[in-house]
Amino acid sequence: MKKTSTAVEEKAERTPVGALERALAILQTFKLKQEKSIMDLAAEVDLSKSTTYRLAERLRELGFLEVNPRTGLWRLGGEVVQLGVAALQTTDLMEIAPPILHRLSETTREAVNLAVFDSDRMILVYREQGPQSVTISSRLGSHRPMHASSLGKAYMSAMEDTELSALIGKLTLNAYTDSTITDREALKREVAEIRARGYARDDSEFEATLACCAAPVFDHRGMPVAAISASGPVERVEGRTVEIGEAVRAAAREISERLGFNPAGRLGT
DSSP states (O other), X not given: OOOOOHHHHHHHHTSHHHHHHHHHHHHHGGGTOSOBOHHHHHHHHTOOHHHHHHHHHHHHHTTSEEEOTXXXXXXXXXXXXXXXXXXXXXXXXHHHHHHHHHHHHHHHOSEEEEEEEETTEEEEEEEEOOSSSSOOOOOTTOEEESTTSHHHHHHHHTSOHHHHHHHHHHOOOOOSSTXXXXXXXXXXXXXXXXXXXXXXXXXXXXXXXXXXXXXXXXXXXXXXXXXEEEEEEHHHHTTOHHHHHHHHHHHHHHHHHHTTOOGGGSTTO
């Protein structure tokens, strides 16, 4: 496609619709790749680098984009996450899951969580504190690493093999505690065990004081759409992981079936 002249781009920028369309086009490019340079963005939206930079800067001011201080590349900002959380409030998942999660919290007497996948992390979109006096506090919209959380590992266990291998290959396996898995082959073995067991465990892998169990949630196509977990202080959860894990697995299956998932159509669920 022939490049649009800078003069024409600048004129379009001065119209609300033109600026909006270009800003949205920039945001949409991040669906397939987590971080990009201005040059990458300019090429993908077919704009000059100067125009792309001005739009990106404005999006950063508004919180929709940010620059990774480590790589210098652009990525989606926190405002996008918050909008995603708001959008999920209108989906069937967010209508179906809360009552089931409430029962799960009453059964396990621990906090329960619902998280969705975002490129290389899980984002908490729903949380209910447990009935006990000492609980683990987490903010909605906060992130959990794929390799060091039961939510992340549970979701990975539901991914197709090719997609899983690609994801594990690009993850940065940071060590959050002495128990964090930081070896790719060990992570693959862990995922295989989760598939066989039906739920994932986090034994102080993200936070030294936290333990939890999680299981994936599937939609009517048999595709993973989220993961749920029950979590609490290590001293209270350890020794109960089978009990809690099976309860989480059953709750995840109930949510999945309410979303139209047929367990008989997928092995290992």
